[in-house]
Structures are given as C-alpha cells and as structure tokens.
Amino acid sequence: MVTDLDHHLPAIVAGDPDAFGRWVAGAERRIRLSLRSFAARVDTEAVVQETLLRVWQVAPRFQPDGRPDGLLRLAVRIARNLAISEVRRARVDPVEVDQLERQALAWADAHLARAAEPDPLLRQLIARCRELLPDKPARALAQRLTAAGDRPDAVLAEEVGMKLNTFLQNVRRARQALLDCLQSQGVTLPEAP
Amino acid sequence: MSDPSRERQELIEAAVTAWRPTAPDGRILDHHAWRDLDAAGRIEAFDETLRAREVEAALDPQGLSGTARAVLGRLRRG
Numbered sequence: 001m002v003t004d005l006d007h008h009l010p011a012i013v014a015g016d017p018d019a020f021g022r023w024v025a026g027a028e029r030r031i032r033l034s035l036r037s038f039a040a041r042v043d044t045e046a047v048v049q050e051t052l053l054r055v056w057q058v059a060p061r062f063q064p065d066g067r068p069d070g071l072l073r074l075a076v077r078i079a080r081n082l083a084i085s086e087v088r089r090a091r092v093d094p095v096e097v098d099q100l101e102r103q104a105l106a107w108a109d110a111h112l113a114r115a116a117e118p119d120p121l122l123r124q125l126i127a128r129c130r131e132l133l134p135d136k137p138a139r140a141l142a143q144r145l146t147a148a149g150d151r152p153d154a155v156l157a158e159e160v161g162m163k164l165n166t167f168l169q170n171v172r173r174a175r176q177a178l179l180d181c182l183q184s185q186g187v188t189l190p191e192a193p
Numbered sequence: 194m195s196d197p198s199r200e201r202q203e204l205i206e207a208a209v210t211a212w213r214p215t216a217p218d219g220r221i222l223d224h225h226a227w228r229d230l231d232a233a234g235r236i237e238a239f240d241e242t243l244r245a246r247e248v249e250a251a252l253d254p255q256g257l258s259g260t261a262r263a264v265l266g267r268l269r270r271g
Contacts, residue, residue, distance in 0.1 A: 017265055020265070020268070021257055021261060024260075024261040024264065025257055025258075028258060032243060036239060039235055039238075040233075040235045043208075043223035043224055043228075045208070045224065045242060045260065046221045046222060046224070049211075049213060049260060050221045052261075052264040053264060053267060053268070056268055122251050123252075126251045144259070145249060145252060145253070147212070148262030149210065149211030149213070149259045149260065149266065150263065150266050151212060152212050153210055165203050168203045168207055169199075169202075169203065171206055172202065172206045175245055178248055179248070189244055189248075
C-alpha cells in the first residue's frame with residue numbers, strides 16, 4: 001500500500017508539530033536514502049535534520065502540484081541542494097559534485113515513490129527483544145532513546161556512569177542484539193536500495 | 194595498547210547519534226566523530242544510522258526516530 005504523506009499537509013500548515021512528526025515518520029527514511037551518494041562527503045544526519053527544519057518553515061507556502069507526496073519531493077530537493085552546497089563549500093572537484101548530484105537524482109527517480117512498508121510485527125517483536133537485552137547495553141540504549149538527540153554521548157555516558165567508549169560499545173551491542181533477535185524470529189530490517 | 198578496529202567502531206557509533214552541535218546562527222553542524230572518519234567509515238556510519246533509526250522508530254510509541262525527536266525538540270524549543 002502506498003500512502004500519500006500530503007494528507008498531513010493541512011495540519012502542518014496550521015502549525016501542528018505532532019502532524020509534522022507523523023509526516024517525518026513516513027518521510028525520513030526516503031530523505032536519508034536520497035543522500036546516500038553524498039555519504040562520504042557530507043554528514044548526512046546534519047543535512048537530514050536541517051532539511052526537516054526547512055520543510056517545517058516552508059510548508060505554509062508549499063503549493064501541491066496534484067501528484068502524491070509533493071512535500072516529500074520538495075524535501076528531497078532541499079536535502080540534495082543542502083548536500084551540494086556542503087560539498088562545494090568543502091571544495092570538492094566540480095566533476096565529482098556533478099556525479100554525486102546525478103546519482104542522487106537517479107535514486108530519487110527510481111525509489112522516491114516506494115514507501116517503506118511498516119512491518120506490523122516489528123514493533124511487537126522488537127519490544128520483546130528489548131526485554132532480553134543484558135543490563136548495560138539496555139541502559140545505554142535507553143539513554144540514547146530518551147535523550148532523543150538533545151545531548152551529546154559524552155553527557156549521556158556520564159549520566160549512566162559509563163566511560164564514553166564503554167557507552168558507545170554498549171549502544172552498538174544493544175542494537176546488534178536487537179537485530180540478531182529480530183532475525184532469529186524471521187524479521188529483517190529493509191536494506192538500502 | 195589501543196585496538197584500531199574497536200576505536201573505528203566507536204567513532205562510527207559516535208557519528209550514528211542524532212545529536213549534532215549547533216552553530217550560533219542555529220545551523221546544524223557536522224559531528225566531530227563523522228569528520229574523523231575516512232570515506233569507508235562514513236559510508237558505514239550512514240548504513241548503521243539507517244538501521245539505528247529504524248530500530249529507534251520501532252521502539253518509539255509514536256514511531257519517531259532519534260532524528261525526528263531531535264528535530265521536533267528543536268522546533269518546540271524555538
């Protein structure tokens with residue numbers, strides 16, 4: 001089933017951040033994937049976040065063109081332009097910049113319309129897998145999730161009484177254990193196309 | 194004695210977080226760990242981030258990843 005994320009648009013235009021959150025939940029993966037060709041040259045996490053902030057700012061002036069996922073298509077263009085600005089600022093060879101842009105455009109043409117299908121079992125299974133995590137990885141992961149990107153890992157590590165490198169290893173172990181647990185139950189997360 | 198492969202993995206994990214520094218003008222900046230990675234490490238960090246955000250969203254009651262939560266937090270704080 002393909003859903004048009006533009007059905008969130010009226011509430012987003014009205015300034016409802018919860019509606020924007022629902023739009024982001026459906027759009028983020030495709031925005032991020034559209035930047036894959038730039039991954040070695042720009043910090044795509046920073047670009048994705050900057051893109052989402054700009055989408056929120058421009059959404060009230062956005063004019064749908066009648067095709068589905070207009071706001072998502074705009075977001076992918078914003079993300080690509082931000083990434084290109086970053087690689088130009090880093091004085092990357094213009095030939096390579098053109099190549100990166102072409103790859104990003106080709107990805108968008110081929111994959112943008114394919115919504116990630118949420119696996120109805122995933123949430124249930126992952127919650128069960130989380131209960132099986134050993135104490136330290138569980139605490140580190142919980143700290144990352146609760147912080148929601150508002151504090152650096154050095155602060156989070158201190159808050160749970162771990163050294164930074166121990167904290168990072170535990171977060172990684174937790175995620176890997178969750179993925180292994182899901183896989184043992186026949187669920188694998190979608191790979192990048 | 195330090196283990197280069199473990200250090201590299203820690204650097205990648207550090208870059209996976211949704212936390213990013215902010216410039217005085219509000220722009221979101223690169224993570225210092227991402228800057229310290231070579232090209233292969235940055236691509237690995239990208240793929241690991243993709244998996245991490247899927248896991249975060251699946252564990253979140255509203256289906257929001259760390260990135261989504263970070264952005265919404267910035268919007269709400271103004």
